[in-house]
Amino acid sequence: MSEDAVRLEGIDKSFGSARVLSGISLAFARGEVHALIGENGAGKSSLGKIVGGYYSFDTGSLSVFGKPVGHWSPRAALQSGIAMIHQELQLVPELTVAQNVFLGIEANRGGVLSGSEQARFRALDERCGFGLSASTVVADLRIAERQKVEIMRAIARDARVIIMDEPTSSLTADEADKLHRVIRWLRDDGRTVIYVTHFLEHVLETADRVTIMRDGRIVRTGEIAGETKQSLIEAMLGEPADVAFPPLPAPPALSAPKLLEVAHLSSASGLEDVSLEVRAGEIVGLIGLVGSGRSELARAIFGADPSRGTVRIAGEAYEDRSPRQSVRRGIGFVPEDRRKQGLDLVQAVRPNMSLPHLPLVSRLGILRTREERRRTAEMIQHFNIMPGHIDGDVAYYSGGNQQKVLLSKWVYGAPKVVILDEPSRGVDIGARRRIHDFVIELAKGGAAVLLISSELEEVISLSHRGYLMRDGRILGEADCRNLTVEDALFRLFNVDRAADAAALGVA
Ligand SMILES: Nc1ncnc2c1ncn2[C@@H]1O[C@H](COP(=O)(O)OP(=O)(O)OP(=O)(O)O)[C@@H](O)[C@H]1O
Numbered sequence: 122m123s124e125d126a127v128r129l130e131g132i133d134k135s136f137g138s139a140r141v142l143s144g145i146s147l148a149f150a151r152g153e154v155h156a157l158i159g160e161n162g163a164g165k166s167s168l169g170k171i172v173g174g175y176y177s178f179d180t181g182s183l184s185v186f187g188k189p190v191g192h193w194s195p196r197a198a199l200q201s202g203i204a205m206i207h208q209e210l211q212l213v214p215e216l217t218v219a220q221n222v223f224l225g226i227e228a229n230r231g232g233v234l235s236g237s238e239q240a241r242f243r244a245l246d247e248r249c250g251f252g253l254s255a256s257t258v259v260a261d262l263r264i265a266e267r268q269k270v271e272i273m274r275a276i277a278r279d280a281r282v283i284i285m286d287e288p289t290s291s292l293t294a295d296e297a298d299k300l301h302r303v304i305r306w307l308r309d310d311g312r313t314v315i316y317v318t319h320f321l322e323h324v325l326e327t328a329d330r331v332t333i334m335r336d337g338r339i340v341r342t343g344e345i346a347g348e349t350k351q352s353l354i355e356a357m358l359g360e361p362a363d364v365a366f367p368p369l370p371a372p373p374a375l376s377a378p379k380l381l382e383v384a385h386l387s388s389a390s391g392l393e394d395v396s397l398e399v400r401a402g403e404i405v406g407l408i409g410l411v412g413s414g415r416s417e418l419a420r421a422i423f424g425a426d427p428s429r430g431t432v433r434i435a436g437e438a439y440e441d442r443s444p445r446q447s448v449r450r451g452i453g454f455v456p457e458d459r460r461k462q463g464l465d466l467v468q469a470v471r472p473n474m475s476l477p478h479l480p481l482v483s484r485l486g487i488l489r490t491r492e493e494r495r496r497t498a499e500m501i502q503h504f505n506i507m508p509g510h511i512d513g514d515v516a517y518y519s520g521g522n523q524q525k526v527l528l529s530k531w532v533y534g535a536p537k538v539v540i541l542d543e544p545s546r547g548v549d550i551g552a553r554r555r556i557h558d559f560v561i562e563l564a565k566g567g568a569a570v571l572l573i574s575s576e577l578e579e580v581i582s583l584s585h586r587g588y589l590m591r592d593g594r595i596l597g598e599a600d601c602r603n604l605t606v607e608d609a610l611f612r613l614f615n616v617d618r619a620a621d622a623a624a625l626g627v628a
């Protein structure tokens with residue numbers, strides 16, 4: 122019996138003239154968690170898709186449990202025991218949890234589960250420890266729960282190799298912990314988990330081995346025990362990297378104009394009497410846990426959700442708030458769920474960025490293409506978007522590069538007020554630093570920045586001042602320049618610091 126679950130030998134892959142993978146030779150063992158890391162566009166998803174049968178390869182060979190594969194497709198891969206959970210989840214939202222889990226395995230009976238399927242679902246759920254209800258419609262589930270449905274789907278198909286492409290990018294720290302428990306359980310059960318992620322802490326905690334990729338090649342594969350965060354980053358980037366947060370400029374003078382003023386904002390989405398202000402040149406963080414109302418506040422200001430209370434932009438009252446009005450008034454908003462808030466996949470990079478900002482790149486209603494090109498190229502350079510053509514097809518961009526296009530779209534119009542909800546999610550460590558630098562540039566340029574991040578260290582380090590939020594309310598204010606993560610947690614919970622820090626994985 123072969124020790125290897127999957128073995129690749131000398132695999133090359135190109136799309137047209139673009140070489141995406143070169144000379145990939147790699148084995149995934151039985152019963153291991155094998156992390157795959159690398160910068161945005163390094164080729165991780167492409168490699169995963171080859172193993173999962175979604176992409177063909179040009180040269181080289183692939184064998185699964187000791188047998189060379191012939192005709193290779195997702196179906197063939199599944200029959201050989203390989204399932205892939207994509208960066209974009211692939212469930213049918215209108216169906217229930219159980220229907221999705223058994224989709225394609227059971228005979229179609231108009232979506233009604235038979236008694237034995239009910240029993241199978243319960244057994245499966247018990248084994249996974251997810252506690253999902255069979256009859257919930259998937260559209261009503263949070264992303265974390267959907268992820269679980271995908272995992273159950275893979276296990277229901279008796280997958281022995283499960284490829285997970287950035288499964289934790291939309292999860293809270295607590296949910297990620299739970300997923301990691303499941304991943305370890307899958308490993309202990311003798312299965313192979315190929316784990317693609319940008320969270321190096323997760324790699325160090327959960328993986329047995331790691332393969333680092335750069336520019337479509339393997340830099341090295343090794344036991345996790347020999348690695349540190351620094352060693353992983355250096356291998357990914359090919360050079361030592363500065364992972365510290367950039368220094369903040371001095372906060373603006375008290376005489377600086379208040380560009381954003383919010384008073385007594387309440388909403389059906391859970392906000393209760395929220396008031397805050399942000400001056401020109403100031404970066405203000407919303408410090409709270411997932412569910413504390415941070416994103417709801419951002420959406421209410423931007424007019425994405427209805428709210429009561431007053432908002433003033435640069436001193437002017439802003440009533441009848443709507444996204445379209447907000448863009449017109451100079452508010453830029455990078456929403457949390459960028460995948461849903463959509464890229465237009467049939468369009469190129471340039472219209473994807475400029476479409477909401479046509480007045481900026483038009484004169485007398487006529488598009489100034491030169492200006493549009495210049496601005497688009499500037500954004501591509503700012504965020505190091507790859508491939509870097511202004512007319513590139515975003516549909517084929519790697520996940521992280523699509524994220525960067527979306528981010529550009531929302532800050533394209535040089536807004537006066539910028540609201541950033543989880544701006545560095547899903548991007549690699551180099552892009553993260555660029556985004557941090559960009560946030561500081563925005564403030565230096567005189568914008569008022571409101572920053573949200575689940576990573577308390579990120580929001581505290583990048584903000585001059587912060588508002589602590591819980592249950593849709595502002596608990597108080599803090600000077601972030603002398604606030605520690607521990608202090609913030611203490612003030613958010615007012616309970617045992619150490620235990621909470623541990624629960625959040627920030628200790
Ligand atoms: N179907 C496709 N057609 C053309 N190019 C593609 C296709 N799929 C991937 N690519 C290209 O292959 C390269 C590697 O992309 P891939 O998605 O594998 O990167 P990744 O390492 O997963 O990055 P990320 O961390 O951003 O998700 C990118 O330059 C991408 O544009």
Ligand SMILES: [Mg+2]
Nearest residue numbers: 165166519520
């Ligand atoms: Mg990817």
